[in-house]
Amino acid sequence: MSSYFDNFDIKYAVKANPNPRILSILKSEGLGIDASSDMEVRLALDAGFKPDQILFTPNYASKKELLWASGTGVPINFDSIGQLRLVDGKVPHTISFRIKIDYGRGEFKGTTTSGHDAKFGITEAEAISAYKIASEMGAKEFGIHVMAGSNVLDPNHTGRVASAILEVVKKISRSDGIEFKFIDMGGGLGVPYQPEIPELDLKAAFGKAHDAFKKSFEGRMPAFCIEPGRYLVADSSVLLGSVTDVKVQDKAYLGSNISMNTLLRPALYGAKHHIVLANRLNDEIKGRYEVVGQVCENTDRIGTDVELPDPRIDDILAVFNAGAYVSSMASNYNGRPIPAEVLITDIGEEVIRKSSTFADYIRNYV
Ligand SMILES: Cc1ncc(COP(=O)(O)O)c(C=O)c1O
Structure with a gap:
């Protein structure tokens, strides 16, 4: 400028x-x-x-x-x-x-x-x-x-x-x-x-x-x-989660603990993030998956037609470009926690936001 x-x-x-x-x-x-x-x-x-x-x-x-x-x-x-x-x-x-x-x-x-x-x-x-x-x-x-x-x-x-x-x-x-x-x-x-x-x-x-x-x-x-x-x-942040279930039905559904309470943009606007299995980067792409979360809404979709290797339970799901309008839009909807945030610099890594707990979830109820 x-x-x-x-x-x-x-x-x-x-x-x-x-x-x-x-x-x-x-x-x-x-x-x-x-x-x-x-x-x-x-x-x-x-x-x-x-x-x-x-x-x-x-x-x-x-x-x-x-x-x-x-x-x-x-x-x-x-x-x-x-x-x-x-x-x-x-x-x-x-x-x-x-x-x-x-x-x-x-x-x-x-x-x-x-x-x-x-x-x-x-x-x-x-x-x-x-x-x-x-x-x-x-x-x-x-x-x-x-x-x-x-x-x-x-x-x-x-x-x-x-x-x-x-x-x-x-x-x-x-x-x-x-x-x-x-x-x-x-x-x-x-x-x-x-x-x-x-x-x-x-x-x-x-x-x-x-x-x-x-x-x-x-x-x-x-x-x-x-x-x-x-x-x-x-592009400063990658959102990490893990695969919790895979169901092959009318579509192949890959479920993970990244839900719309953490990543709202796809449900809110139809936004599309780049998604990979971080521990399987060199594995052959085997199919297209509807990547969904744990919230009881059928709009709880993190990605559609995402090309991935055949996913296994506990594989690490990585969602790119998660530094903007992700944690700021996150909620505890469905009693799901807001994830921790870790800052990685030349000096090292540091937790800069703790994951929310049950105590946080009920804090303001009287
Ligand atoms: C007044 C105003 N300024 C700045 C921004 C930031 O926009 P962006 O993240 O697209 O740069 C917004 C976003 O809605 C806004 O409403």
Whole structure:
């Protein structure tokens, strides 16, 4: 990014993986934080991030949550004019609005977060009055934000989102004389979930965004911000489990202790992860398996038509790209535990999250 922008900021989207050890590693790399709830803001503050390194982007937040966030000094990226009005008298110094541009694109419908039918943000038509109202309510510094969708591998996407948001910037600046301190393009940088899929051409992606910025600003550009989650952590982790049963019926079902309570993405979106038998990597592929878990839902499928050697009980199942939106989406559904997390570095290995226990499962029942 530094070859395209003098003034840029990378804010890690905590929702991808909120493990405090990961936050601390990313902090040491100089990144900021994109937080989507008051708890994520607290996590970031506890990890030592300064309020101005955090952008709080909630949607449909309660007045209580917004007022609390406002009191921390963290800039708020409002999802509606109504949400801004909830903090009347306590408007943060720095605010932005999440804009719902007409164009949205994500890997799945469920991960497309702008355009028709997106629940997020204010429309382009509302944007001009939104900044006018924010200014009248006392906001002093302004940013603008867009998040068009998640896991996009097409480098042209970044340019398209940049051009769309810059059109909105132009209209607001012309009408209200608002000067933007930052333009935040959100997250969405894609990672290949299968070995045969090529990686995102990051240089081309930022090059396209840069071209759009260059056309819009002759002199000083606002800070160019991105909020990657998946791109930073997805391929850092492999989810391990073991084979617990094999049934050959209408299909060949391979059951394991990796269930939808641990890996929700396939059930939630139809996401496909690369899956192998880690202890049989050199064995001949013998068939196609429906890889399923232990939860009592017929949607509890981890992979479909997965090509594997003939599986045996206790073989080790490895699911790749498990660092993003896996442990952060995990639950104890069906009384199944959330697995431990182990950090492996040059220095050694360390448990950075313990597996959940029966005591954790019942902790809050009274
Ligand atoms: C506002 C916002 N920023 C950043 C992200 C991170 O997206 P990704 O993990 O695709 O980079 C999301 C994901 O939903 C988001 O809603």
